[in-house]
Amino acid sequence: MVGSIVKTKAWSSVAVAGVCAMTTLIGPSVLQGQASAKKAPPARAAAAGAAAKTAASAPVDSAAVVARLLATDERTALSRLTALRSLYLRKADWAELGDRCTPGALRVFPKDTTQAARDSVQAIAEAMEEIVVGRGAGSPLPAADARALLRVVVGWEAGIDRPNWDMAGTAKPRQAIATGLTGEVPDPAGPGCLPSPTATDTVTFVIPGFADMDFPRAPRPRVKAYFGPEGQLHARDEFFVDVGSKDPKAELRYILVAPMVIWKGYAMVGVRRPQELGGVQVDGSNRGGAAYLFRQVGKEWRLISVVRSWGG
Secondary structure, three states: OEEEEEEOOOOEEEEEEEOOOOOOOOOHHHHHHHHHHHHOOOHHHHHHHHHHHHHHHOOOOHHHHHHHHHHHHHHHHHHHHHHHHHHHHHHOEEEOOOOOOOOOEEEEOOOOOOHHHHHHHHHHHHHHHHHHHHHHOOOOOOHHHHHHHHHHHHHHHHOOOOOEEOOOOOOOOOEEOOOOOOOOEEOOOOOOEEOOOOOOOEEEEEEOOOOOOOOOOOOOOEEEEEEOOOHHHHHHHHHHHHHHOOOOOOEEEOEEEEEEEEEOOEEEEEEEEEEEEOOOOOOOOEEEEEEEEEEEEOOEEEEEEEEEEEOO
């Protein structure tokens, strides 16, 4: 008898390729019995084949795999952000500004006396910014948290109130310094304080990412805001009709709050302060701007860093 082995992915089986035609020596009943024995596969081969078929047919939940990978990646990013914040706060100290006219506290880095050391601190702040923006950009803003953060930024920029600095551990919070010229100034003629030059002004805001806001309740300065994608255009049009058309040299000054990104209790907020001649000059001069990094503590947004600022 001559035979050959046929291999498949699931298992191997023996196939009879031919039989000797010695019918005179081997009876038909013997041949029939041998053929029947060859047709019955061994129990072990059958079991292996069934197991292989089951494994091959089991579906792979690719969505679950991706979800686990993303969750791990997110935890890693949050851990790095937390570590960077701790490092940043360990390097920080406070400038002595006295207590006259409520100057607030200024976070400084006195040990970083070389340019390389200062660059290192700046790199930490920018790395935190990169994580928050990279992870949170494009995601919907959580309504209540975003409105609370917007109220903090508007109050600070308008000179109505100020945020507290983010602190390490359970240290007592310190109030941030005023932005721009919004704080009180010492009276050169006496021991008192003079109000901010902007205290009697109307502070105009353009907030393209919101439809409305919680306005500060302080009577002065007055806050006026334009909302939505067309907010900046509306501010310019209204100024031109009321002022610019009568006085071409009049300046429209406003504060543009955008973008805002929130991720895992951290937030980045950009602020620009355009100054446009007649309300019609798109690329006019400006009074600077800033990028603020915040962290949420309970229901309060605290300032970690002024990542960068420019202009007046």
